[in-house]
Amino acid sequence: MNHMHHHNHPDQNFSTKIAFLDSRQRERLIPPEELISQMPIEENHTLLDIGAGTGFFTIPMAESTSGKVYAMDPDRRMLSIIEDKAKEKGLTNIELIQDYIENLNLQNDSVDFAMSSLILHEVSSLSKALSKIYEVLNAGGHLLCLEYEKDDLIVEGPPMSIRIGSEELENTLSLIGFEIVKKTKINDAIYTVLAVKKHRQF
Template sequence: MNHTHHCNQSDQKFLSKIAVLDSRQREQLIPPEALIGQMPIQKNHTLLDVGAGSGFFTIPMAESTDCKVYAMDPDERMLGVIAAKAKEKGLTNIELLQDPIENLSIQNSSVDFVMASLILHEVGSLSKALTTIFEVLKPGGHLLCLEYEKDDLVVEGPPMSIRVGSAKLEEVLPVIGFEIVKKTKISEAIYTVLAVKKK
């Protein structure tokens, strides 16, 4: 009996997570099309959305290229949500990957652009995750990180202890071999860092 209750609770939690991920508020805060529109994405680019979640960025990414978009998330149910959205929009260029970010089953130097949205604070090792992304990117390929700032004044978002502040990213990315192109503050709480894998 307890088991089904637990199941329902986790389903409930999953559904509320989807609701947050797809919320109108989030869309206004981080308009996915606007953000992707500013990215160096071309029609012949292969893209990767790490920690794709409910496909908030995956879908507009898939609409912005004629090539493949990898949607990676360790949660099979999230991938199911993306598959349903893709089907609804008639998108056939999304490949779903149930991988942890530190262990991507993608060929090295095969991706032109990686989106890492609100996922880096969840990884075990930041440098390992970023190194894995670095390896799958082609030289000259870009990575966009979107994270919550590590700032005690900003209450919304994940616990302060696990946040990856922009200062931390600016310190770690160059060590791995990235060059930072630009840093943008999207809101009080959220920033993006665009970096390129040096040729």
């Protein structure tokens, strides 16, 4: 297997990484279509996929709404993969944003549903990132966070030191003004928290 070391394919590693990401996520998680279908997403909703990666969730999200789906990822190459998948499926409602979640710059109160999948443990400030998402969500808009549980028994996933335990996540969401709707254990390593931006009290 030494053909990987030839330097005439600098992108060989990238495409291997992509194939790996796609297949790993596919077998680790419940089917993305299934997860999305259980979410409070309506036909005309505007959606946001944060840390969209290879479009694992972006594509089924775009299939579930006639509204716009923003796919956000700092890696241009990831976004071009989403672009290719969208073309292939004839989806025209995806808008790509190449940036980090800390720089999220959509109009306030413009998004109905946001999803952040295995990305929050990489942000420099959890509360800053979640506040950004809070701002762009409509009142009544939902955020689904998918993360690795902080549990020393689970070795798979990112280093323990940077993981965000579900308790910490729920606390931070609540402090910012979200209401926790539901926490689900997807498997040993991964949990989801669904939160809603409350309607403002006047």
